[in-house]
Amino acid sequence: MADFEAIVVGAGCAGSVAAYELARSGKSVLLIERGNYAGAKNMTGGRIYSHSLAKVFPDFEQEAPLERKITHEKISLLAPDACFTVDFSSEAMLAPNSDSYSVLRAPFDQWLASKAEEAGAEAIYGIAVESLVKDETGKVIGVKAGEDEITADVVLLCDGVNSLLTKQAVGAARPPASGIAVGIKQTIELPPSVITDRVLSGSDEEGAAWLFAGDATKGTFGGGFAYTNKSSISIGLVAGIEATMNHGRAPVYQMLEDFKQHPAIAPLIAGGKVVEHSGHMVPEGGLSIMPPLVGDGVLLAGESAMMCINLGYQVRGMDFAIAAGMHAGREAARALSAGDTSAQGLQGYTAALENCFVMQDLRQFSKVPSFMEGFHRMFDGYPQAIRDIMNTMFVVDGEPVRPLKKNLKPVLGQIGVVNMARDAMGAMKAL
Numbered sequence: 368m369a370d371f372e373a374i375v376v377g378a379g380c381a382g383s384v385a386a387y388e389l390a391r392s393g394k395s396v397l398l399i400e401r402g403n404y405a406g407a408k409n410m411t412g413g414r415i416y417s418h419s420l421a422k423v424f425p426d427f428e429q430e431a432p433l434e435r436k437i438t439h440e441k442i443s444l445l446a447p448d449a450c451f452t453v454d455f456s457s458e459a460m461l462a463p464n465s466d467s468y469s470v471l472r473a474p475f476d477q478w479l480a481s482k483a484e485e486a487g488a489e490a491i492y493g494i495a496v497e498s499l500v501k502d503e504t505g506k507v508i509g510v511k512a513g514e515d516e517i518t519a520d521v522v523l524l525c526d527g528v529n530s531l532l533t534k535q536a537v538g539a540a541r542p543p544a545s546g547i548a549v550g551i552k553q554t555i556e557l558p559p560s561v562i563t564d565r566v567l568s569g570s571d572e573e574g575a576a577w578l579f580a581g582d583a584t585k586g587t588f589g590g591g592f593a594y595t596n597k598s599s600i601s602i603g604l605v606a607g608i609e610a611t612m613n614h615g616r617a618p619v620y621q622m623l624e625d626f627k628q629h630p631a632i633a634p635l636i637a638g639g640k641v642v643e644h645s646g647h648m649v650p651e652g653g654l655s656i657m658p659p660l661v662g663d664g665v666l667l668a669g670e671s672a673m674m675c676i677n678l679g680y681q682v683r684g685m686d687f688a689i690a691a692g693m694h695a696g697r698e699a700a701r702a703l704s705a706g707d708t709s710a711q712g713l714q715g716y717t718a719a720l721e722n723c724f725v726m727q728d729l730r731q732f733s734k735v736p737s738f739m740e741g742f743h744r745m746f747d748g749y750p751q752a753i754r755d756i757m758n759t760m761f762v763v764d765g766e767p768v769r770p771l772k773k774n775l776k777p778v779l780g781q782i783g784v785v786n787m788a789r790d791a792m793g794a795m796k797a798l
């Protein structure tokens with residue numbers, strides 16, 4: 368008999384939710400996390416779309432350590448000396464299931480893990496799973512962690528983007544550099560009312576999600592972000608690894624320092640104190656780098672299976688990880704009850720993901736990664752063109768005014784009408 372019915376590797380969004388679902392179904396489950404506590408090694412920008420969290424924890428708004436409800440969506444095109452911003456707010460994005468919140472992963476992940484433990488999951492922290500244990504048929508029957516070999520009828524890999532276990536589990540290849548980006552972030556403490564005033568949100572409970580293209584990554588593939596928390600601002604950037612290697616104009620840490628000095632960003636964080644600095648990989652290759660989700664005795668959920676999308680105006684990974692963790696936990700419990708945790712017995716998991724937004728959205732946006740990587744003008748071209756157009760409209764210097772069309776012609780000529788049409792068509796196809 369196995370030590371546990373299920374072992375979950377990794378206490379991030381996917382792992383803690385999977386362990387919660389298994390424990391709630393009465394299964395014996397061990398949650399193993401390499402960090403000294405849940406959230407110790409996790410990183411996000413961070414805004415969580417609430418819809419999948421609400422399915423697992425309908426009362427999350429009262430219980431979860433949320434920071435601010437996102438009431439302002441801001442998108443900026445940054446030229447080195449200018450910033451063009453769209454600020455959008457709407458009733459629709461505040462409705463239950465459509466709303467979203469800024470979060471800090473240390474408190475948020477500890478809360479999620481505590482839900483799994485309260486439901487009956489055993490958790491051990493500070494130990495990394497080094498390898499999987501298989502029987503003579505190749506079926507996964509447990510894990511090796513430190514000196515210990517711990518067995519289970521099913522193992523759920525929720526160990527995040529840089530999983531060292533998925534190759535052994537399902538033969539997954541290491542993702543190519545083109546499919547992975549690197550994220551870097553600082554959390555900068557400021558008084559709540561100062562943050563509220565600076566982003567013009569209505570109260571200290573409300574906040575902004577702000578994404579930047581252009582100079583944040585020195586005109587190469589990637590983008591900057593700023594999310595307002597209760598008493599801090601999370602500020603950082605995500606840069607494509609291959610783009611930074613081949614066309615990088617600065618190391619990523621320098622990009623962040625320069626981004627913080629940009630005339631549009633510096634006033635946002637002025638007087639703040641850096642209280643946290645973190646870095647992490649981001650899987651941006653989408654469906655093209657997704658490994659098989661199920662093997663004999665094992666299934667993969669969250670970023671260990673590359674479930675993440677970055678559309679430039681929207682970054683999503685946590686809602687995918689929570690939904691995948693929920694289905695992984697429920698379907699693993701079902702397979703355990705049926706006495707069949709072979710790849711065939713676990714197929715209910717892939718079917719559940721196919722029937723919900725997880726696989727459908729990943730498929731819908733499967734062309735985005737290659738489109739974005741070829742969309743150089745978004746990062747180096749359009750931000751400067753928009754700046755020049757705005758300058759023609761708003762700079763009044765006493766010189767006789769030229770007709771707008773005369774001013775616009777050279778600006779639009781820099782990009783070219785054909786290129787603009789090509790970019791618009793590409794965006795329509797990818798999005």
Ligand SMILES: Cc1cc2nc3c(=O)[nH]c(=O)nc-3n(C[C@H](O)[C@H](O)[C@H](O)COP(=O)(O)OP(=O)(O)OC[C@H]3O[C@@H](n4cnc5c(N)ncnc54)[C@H](O)[C@@H]3O)c2cc1C
Nearest residue numbers: 377379380381401411412414496526527550669670684685
């Ligand atoms: C810079 C950046 C910005 C982002 N912004 C957003 C955003 O705004 N909104 C959004 O929804 N998503 C965002 N994401 C993505 C999101 O953070 C991830 O998709 C999400 O955290 C994935 O959850 P997960 O549970 O799959 O993995 P993780 O949260 O990475 O959890 C994996 C866990 O497994 C543990 N682990 C790993 N290996 C082992 C091992 N061998 N043994 C034991 N434990 C192990 C880790 O310590 C970790 O706790 C962002 C990511 C980055 C890096």
